[in-house]
Amino acid sequence: MQTLTDTGDNLVKGISARYGLSYDAVVHMLIAVNHGGGSMAQFNCPELGGSGQWMRGGMTMVGDMFNNGLKNTVDNLCNELANLLSANQVFPVIPAGTPGSAQWWPTDLGSPFSSGAQNNIRYAVFPNRLAVELNGQITIYDTLDHQISGVSQQQGSETSLTFNSQWGNISVNSLPLISQPTDTIIQSEQQNFAQATQAPIEQPVNNPASDQQAQQTQQIEPQKAVNNIINTQGNVLPFSVAETLEIIEKLAHLKELGALSESEFNTKKTELLQRI
Known part of the structure; x- marks a missing residue:
């Protein structure tokens, strides 16, 4: 407790x-x-x-x-x-630099210019450093020359954390590690992400048939995602609350596309919520 x-x-x-x-x-x-x-x-x-x-x-x-x-x-x-x-001060004050405190990152990093939390992950952005806390364990990354402007997370661990910089979207697990939860220092080779993102991009040829095929693929992909939540016996697999909400959003998109009727959408949504 x-x-x-x-x-x-x-x-x-x-x-x-x-x-x-x-x-x-x-x-x-x-x-x-x-x-x-x-x-x-x-x-x-x-x-x-x-x-x-x-x-x-x-x-x-x-x-x-x-x-x-x-x-x-x-x-x-x-x-x-x-x-x-x-x-009110509801919880006892935890010393700064200690996992679980409001200032949970190492004190030698100073004050972050951006910090936040998503699900069970907290993050703080400093000049050339990114601190990530997962289940009380803190990992420090070298942000190289990235100017971080936003962070997003998919379901999973800190490896699913991505951020926006002047070079586009970058996955956190692609950054060099400064320290792991075990405080082991890992030397990582510097990577020039700018070169990867600035590679020449081929301009697509305007092909009406290809455009129509792409639109059909966009409609099929959500259906595949929904089909993946049903096993061979027709039973809905167990998911967390956040995963269930994501699936419901995909079902709503299918309904908007006309792939599901209102009654089918409500039936599937009820089945998913009952298995949280």
């Missing part, structure tokens, strides 16, 4: 009584909202319908997708917890 300050403990007890939830359930949601920076939360709380996702001012998803009362409860609870976190 996550340790709380005396103030946090008293606030959680009050919220628990008002919402008719257990103390542990409220702490679980508090941690989820805190990990989401007060703007989102991914949770798995049996008292609130199991797995779900909350976004402040946006979508709230719960296991029982048609239970609007439960959605409102989760939305109100998460909003209250987000406000609580912004106005």
Whole structure:
């Protein structure tokens, strides 16, 4: 169980009584909202319908997708917890430079000019350095001559983290390592990413038949992605909440293309949500 300050403990007890939830359930949601920076939360709380996702001012998803009362409860609870976190010292202060603290990166890196978090990964960008924390383990990368302007992540580990620079999209695992979680120093050969991205690009010939074929391929690819979530027995394979939401987005795209009817879309969406 996550340790709380005396103030946090008293606030959680009050919220628990008002919402008719257990103390542990409220702490679980508090941690989820805190990990989401007060703007989102991914949770798995049996008292609130199991797995779900909350976004402040946006979508709230719960296991029982048609239970609007439960959605409102989760939305109100998460909003209250987000406000609580912004106005109170709920968790004990962890020393700077320690995993789990607000300033989790090594202190010798100084202050980052950009930092953020996505899912279970936190990152901070410094001059010529990128720090990534995954499950409390910190890895430092050399950003070479890249001027990082944005970071994105697909489902998985830090190897799926990519960022934008003046040379385009670059995968984090292509950068030289400065230190790994074991503090082992690894020497990596410098790579000139500019040469790779500045290679001559062949201009495509304007071919109406090819254009039509490309449009058909764009419609087929989402269908393949959806088919891949069904095994040979016709059962939906297990996925995390984030993966399920990604699949639902692909189903919605298929519906917009006319590949799925409204009833087929709703049936598949219900099946996916029931297996979170």
